[in-house]
Amino acid sequence: MSTIERPSTLPATDDEWQARLSPAQYRVLRCHGTEHPGTSPLNFEKRTGYFHCAGCGQALFTSAAKFESGTGWPSFFTPIEEGAVATSVDRSLGMPRTEVHCSHCGGHLGHVFEDGPLPTGLRYCTNGDALRFVPVDDDDQE
Numbered sequence: 001m002s003t004i005e006r007p008s009t010l011p012a013t014d015d016e017w018q019a020r021l022s023p024a025q026y027r028v029l030r031c032h033g034t035e036h037p038g039t040s041p042l043n044f045e046k047r048t049g050y051f052h053c054a055g056c057g058q059a060l061f062t063s064a065a066k067f068e069s070g071t072g073w074p075s076f077f078t079p080i081e082e083g084a085v086a087t088s089v090d091r092s093l094g095m096p097r098t099e100v101h102c103s104h105c106g107g108h109l110g111h112v113f114e115d116g117p118l119p120t121g122l123r124y125c126t127n128g129d130a131l132r133f134v135p136v137d138d139d140d141q142e
């Protein structure tokens with residue numbers, strides 16, 4: 001777990017967030033936006049590595065928990081560790097869904113559904129714009 005970067009100080013205002021993030025990242029992370037399915041390069045990311053929060057840098061998911069869900073959004077069956085992400089109830093579509101966000105900065109990641117693969121049966125359906133992939137350099141592995 002040596003690649004986990006502990007987040008630095010967080011922006012205090014929306015203006016500061018907008019200055020730090022790209023427009024697409026800002027829309028997803030801070031405005032609960034959803035990217036168009038199939039648009040994120042992370043859908044095709046197959047390398048070993050870590051998926052960090054694009055907002056604050058906290059490590060959220062590993063490549064070992066990524067699976068091809070067929071939805072067009074990067075999908076994981078578990079977070080990197082308990083407490084890396086947090087959830088809340090999202091009623092914006094009329095039916096309640098479980099919204100997933102970064103536990104450190106509160107940035108919106110996506111939603112979690114109970115139709116994922118074993119061993120958890122969960123599907124963390126995320127927006128690639130909310131994530132930053134950091135590959136593990138094979139040469140660095142002990």
Ligand SMILES: [Zn+2]
Pocket residue numbers: 053054055056057058102103104105106107
């Ligand atoms: Zn974060």
